[in-house]
Amino acid sequence: MKLADLGEFGFIERIQRAVVELEGSGVRLGIGDDCAVLELPAGQVLLTSTDLLIEEIHFRSDWSDWRALGGKCVAVNVSDVAAMGGSPRHLYLGLAIPATMAMDDLDAFLAGFLKTAADYGAVLVGGDTCRSPGPLMISVTVEGAVPADQVVTRSGARPGDAIYASGTLGDSALALQRLQFNRPMAEELADRHHRPKARVALGRALAEARLPSAMIDVSDGVLADLGHILDASDVGARLEQARFPLSLGFSQALAEESALFELALSGGEDYELLFTVPADKEHLLAALVADVPVTRIGTVTEAEQGLLLVDEAGEVRSARAKGYNHFRG
Template sequence: MKLADLGEFGFIERIQRAVAKLEGSGVRLGIGDDCAVLELPAGQVLLTSTDLLIEEIHFRSDWSDWRALGGKCVAVNVSDVAAMGGSPRHLYLGLAIPATMTMDDLDAFLAGFLETAADYGAVLVGGDTCRSPGPLMISVTVEGAVPADQVVTRSGARPGDAIYVSGTLGDSALALQRLQSNRPMAEELADCHHRPKARVALGRALAEAQIPSAMIDVSDGVLADLGHILDASAVGARLEQALWPLSSEFRQALAEESALFELALSGGEDYELLFTVPSDKEHLLADLFADVPVTRIGTVTEAEQGLLLVDEAGEMRSARAKGFNHFQG
């Protein structure tokens, strides 16, 4: 089966059939009209975010398992809703498809997209599709919801707050480096890059307990993303390298090449949650989640102090963000 034989509307119907019905999702009308028609739970506000994923920029098709890529598109986008404390509800998928992509590739991509959406409780309710004269271009938009008094933004961090991060840092960047240099690696490490998890349950639990004063997801590296919190909150921070949460794979690589630590500071695509916690709320963290570890990595300071990093020898240095910038370098 070729996409050209199936045609645009045949392809859309194929997607429509593959989308699972989700009871209680508030979807009055999904794929198949000019717009999706949706209800939000009473007392909740809408959270919306959109992401582009472009072949050769965000992914390489020769490194990608199409099913994993479909899932990653969802996780990356849903992670933004998690970072505001919300629950993802609806997804929209735009696909500009090069002629080289086969129907099997597309089916695998869609299977990954839809199964991951279901994992996070979200439904695909709309999109757009066309031919691409260049690379595969994917746009994903997510709508979520959160009780109006539980929204967590980037701007609420205050001096004295503790800085926490979920999971471990640098694994995705390490896996990418291995891919780029064509070196073998454990499947577990490769999965950190190809199959990232969005911390939706953790984000909801934190927001519901009203623990974080500010939160963001780590997509551009901790230093860059913490930088966004510091800018929005007009504060500074001191980070302790000795506290950094690292996986056993990462520690092993680090033992061979100490410069790799940079990846745990500035590598992208961890999709962990980075959040600040007022000291009188830190004790609430202990009971919250047995399944995802969270680690204190530093303290919010006055803005004048900037962003300081204390290394394992106790030396302090200024650590300006060096996250990925799409138009430079």
């Protein structure tokens, strides 16, 4: 069956039936009225973020299954909430869909979307659908909540702060490169691109302990995203290449082709947390992040020093804050 056979309102009813309410989600009224009616926990503020995902720009249907794509749409949005120390609560889904799209594919997408939303404690509460004359276009808005005194922004980094990254860097970009050149790769590497994980628990733990002076998620690449922190905080940074956390798969590829390190710097879509911590609080990290590895990769400096990278030979060079730019590539 194609979407055209079901129609817009039949599809909306199909979504509504699939949504499962979560206890404590604050949903007084969800899908089915002109607006959702929602509640926030007392003393918390609302976090809101929106992402667009366009077929042939953000994803290719022949590179990923639809269920994984639905989950990724949730994770990349939820990651923004994690970067500000919050917990995701509500999601809105906008779809511009070719009328010829198979319902089996849409059902798989929706199943992945709703399962991943539930995994992060979030509920789909609204959205919109329309026909697309071209590619599939997906818009996701996430709402999260965080205690008002625990919001972490990009603007609090100060000279002397340590720069940390969670997990490993460069895996998603390496997987994308393998896909582009039709080269084989391990399932673990492919999952980093198709099934990213938002670091919600880590973000909450850091915010609750009031450790980060600034934080962002790595969506466009370490250099680009760190550059946002540097600009917002009016500081510089010194990164150490030898400290970058790399997976076994990435390290093996790097041993064969040293130029691949650029992917760890500028590749993007890792959705790890990149954050700064004052020197007098660093000792508190070890007990806090036992479940997720975090690695110190550099130090915040004065603004006039700019962004510097120390390579493994100890040579220092200026590093341009580059990453993916939709209007430049």
